[in-house]
Amino acid sequence: MVVIGNFDGVHRGHQALLHEATSHSRAAGLSPRVLTFSPHPAEALGRAAPPVLTPVDRKAELLREHFPEVEVVVQPFDDGFAAQSPEQFARFLREALGARQVMVGQNFRFGQGRAGDFARLRQLGAELGFDAQAIRLQGDGRGVWSSTRVRQALAAGDLADATALLGRPHELEGVVEHGQHRARTLGFPTANLGGVVQARPSNGVYAVRAWRVEPGALTPLGGGVANIGLRPTVAAGFAIEAHVFDFTGDLYGARVRLHLVARLRDERTFGGIDELRSQIGQDATAARVILAASPPQ
16 A cells, blocks of 8 residues: 655644554555655745655654554655656556555645646556545644644744644754854853754744754753744844753754744843843743643653
8 A cells, every 4th residue: 555645744634644544554454655755846846845844854754653564655756756647657656666555635636737636546546456545634623734734833833733733842953053152141051953944933932842863862851942033132143042951061063853842922122131131031930831731742
């Protein structure tokens, strides 16, 4: 069985689809595969791709965590792959992936120019020897669970909704870089993350949990408070910087992952350094209270 999708975020809609797919595969005695793509098809087609919720390596990791029995196939989506006709894509499913059943979402399109729809996939499957099934998209009273909804929630600063849609906190991950060291003089040293590719929430201050990411290992660093924004009081420019509570080690050059647990407030300009320092202290206190009441996910 082959289940096809971008699966960006591996959100609750994706999880529901894959729960149904793996149940079908067990009943039919088939080995389930997930077919996903890198880069995003829009990027390969010269359009602006949406900000990613989960880079491809993390996406594959999450898929395996949720569904250990699934083989994850990451297909390079280059010009040649994008130029396939619907017939060529269907033949790829049958011959390269050995598909006997193919499961997709109801809105699935395929082939050059998105020429193929589910009806065409089912027709081609009948000709080539696989059965195509469309799984009804899942959602709640506010609509279908989708990656677009997650991005919209993040952009609006609605972290609670983004967390509910994903089924876990949204993550930001990057390498700790040297900054201007201003936060250290305020009594709140921060790890400044560079190279973050995940969709960012709206600028503001957040309660977070931090992990150090190494090959084959994820080490908890603890809770903290993060500022995402332009740091207008000191005119320091945009940064993603996190103060990890009670941490005294050296993280420069380390890869750090932040789980965004709760939004504390909007970013704003203060009257001076003393007022900023006082507010950071209040933010840290508020974050400690929230994190103490929120078990890690």
